[in-house]
Amino acid sequence: MxxxxxxxxxxxxxxxxxxxxxxxxxxxxxKSGDVIAEIETDxxxxxxxxxxxxxxxxxxxxxGTDGVKVNALIAVLAADGEDVAAAAKGGNGAAAPAPAAxxxAPAPAAxxAPAAAPAAAPAAAxxAKAEGGARVFSSPLARRLAKDAGIDLSAVxxxxxxxxxxxxxxxxxxxxxxxxxAAAPAAGAAAPAAAPLAKGMSEDAVLKLFEPGxxxxxxxxxxxxxxxxRLVESKxxxxxFYVSVDCELDALLALRAQLNAAAPEQGGKPVYKLSxxxxxxxxxALALRDVPNANVSWTESxxxxxxxxxxxxxxxxxxxxxxxxIRQAELKSLSAISNEMKDLGQRAKDRKLKPEEYQxxxxxxxxxxxxxxxxxxAVVNPPHAxxxxxxxxxxxVVVKNKQMVIANVMTVTLSTDHRCVDGALGAELLGAFxxxxxxxxxxxx
Numbered sequence: 001m002x003x004x005x006x007x008x009x010x011x012x013x014x015x016x017x018x019x020x021x022x023x024x025x026x027x028x029x030x031k032s033g034d035v036i037a038e039i040e041t042d043x044x045x046x047x048x049x050x051x052x053x054x055x056x057x058x059x060x061x062x063x064g065t066d067g068v069k070v071n072a073l074i075a076v077l078a079a080d081g082e083d084v085a086a087a088a089k090g091g092n093g094a095a096a097p098a099p100a101a102x103x104x105a106p107a108p109a110a111x112x113a114p115a116a117a118p119a120a121a122p123a124a125a126x127x128a129k130a131e132g133g134a135r136v137f138s139s140p141l142a143r144r145l146a147k148d149a150g151i152d153l154s155a156v157x158x159x160x161x162x163x164x165x166x167x168x169x170x171x172x173x174x175x176x177x178x179x180x181x182a183a184a185p186a187a188g189a190a191a192p193a194a195a196p197l198a199k200g201m202s203e204d205a206v207l208k209l210f211e212p213g214x215x216x217x218x219x220x221x222x223x224x225x226x227x228x229x230r231l232v233e234s235k236x237x238x239x240x241f242y243v244s245v246d247c248e249l250d251a252l253l254a255l256r257a258q259l260n261a262a263a264p265e266q267g268g269k270p271v272y273k274l275s276x277x278x279x280x281x282x283x284x285a286l287a288l289r290d291v292p293n294a295n296v297s298w299t300e301s302x303x304x305x306x307x308x309x310x311x312x313x314x315x316x317x318x319x320x321x322x323x324x325x326i327r328q329a330e331l332k333s334l335s336a337i338s339n340e341m342k343d344l345g346q347r348a349k350d351r352k353l354k355p356e357e358y359q360x361x362x363x364x365x366x367x368x369x370x371x372x373x374x375x376x377x378a379v380v381n382p383p384h385a386x387x388x389x390x391x392x393x394x395x396x397v398v399v400k401n402k403q404m405v406i407a408n409v410m411t412v413t414l415s416t417d418h419r420c421v422d423g424a425l426g427a428e429l430l431g432a433f434x435x436x437x438x439x440x441x442x443x444x445x
């Protein structure tokens with residue numbers, strides 16, 4: 001019997017991906033564990049392994065195809081001893097919905113994409129319920145948008161994997177006038193403040209402002225769309241406030257030089273080379289350990305209080321940025337953090353990170369000091385409640401014992417989610433961070 005190979009879900013939130021490359025061709029024999037393809041998500045390129053043994057009978061989705069839905073048929077495998085030609089035909093027959101899924105993939109980039117909304121409205125009469133008729137499978141964002149708009153999810157047809165209701169289904173239902181839930185009147189007062197995310201000026205409105213031929217259009221890739229969506233959502237839902245402090249770096253720079261000079265060698269190279277950023281990561285992790293009430297995430301029902309400081313570190317890559325995470329950073333040595341960060345940073349630039357290596361975390365560091373930036377404020381990335389923006393270390397005149405002296409000083413700004421980290425708590429966290437930076441020996445004990 002033919003074995004269907006479908007688009008895998010490489011993370012809990014993945015709904016589609018790009019089939020970047022096939023590493024096998026029709027007629028090749030594969031066994032369980034062989035890498036057969038590379039899939040691009042919005043922030044990483046991941047390898048797909050074969051689960052079964054057999055011969056590749058047909059490649060349904062060619063390499064380079066964008067927007068392939070999760071669970072869509074991408075290839076057919078003939079089992080051992082099975083006729084390959086027959087398997088290819090059988091696989092096509094078993095996957096009748098696949099062509100529709102593939103045809104649907106280019107829709108986000110097509111100029112006529114808004115036309116999909118009217119088509120979704122008639123279908124909204126069909127409840128997207130699980131077996132038994134009680135539960136509606138939907139994404140968290142879809143549930144929130146439906147609640148804000150007063151939409152009954154049972155009246156929305158889901159187009160996600162296995163009929164799951166996703167964001168675009170709710171937005172189509174809103175524009176199509178789907179049934180309002182019983183709670184809609186009570187929620188009416190709050191609805192305007194929590195409307196679906198604003199999209200800004202239309203492309204036509206923007207292009208009218210510029211002379212034809214004076215620009216070129218560069219389509220958004222998946223990463224840029226994801227960054228835009230998350231930052232807009234963050235600014236619309238998180239009440240930010242900011243706290244800045246200056247940290248003297250002389251003691252830290254001296255300790256860093258001593259530790260690097262003492263690094264043992266292996267293969268003619270030191271086993272570690274600490275950067276200031278490595279020490280910033282450790283200091284923030286220890287500060288969160290010391291101020292546990294700031295190591296939290298906000299949800300509508302509960303405060304999620306984390307037991308460890310998982311520090312994300314913003315890494316600039318072509319087309320955007322990604323935030324790999326140092327897990328349990330408060331427990332790791334400076335050398336371990338340094339080597340792990342070098343590995344994560346390189347794989348981030350190669351787009352080889354696994355979802356669990358960049359999703360989640362309890363806080364983040366964004367360091368633009370190496371670019372000469374003195375001071376800036378970063379945007380909180382949910383589910384984090386804080387993010388630390390790090391500026392350049394520079395020589396400044398400071399007053400000590402009523403005398404003006406020169407010191408290396410770095411300005412840092414903590415952005416916080418005011419729903420769960422109040423002003424005094426944010427100041428306490430930043431004060432703890434400053435103590436570790438200015439007394440760095442405390443990071444070694």
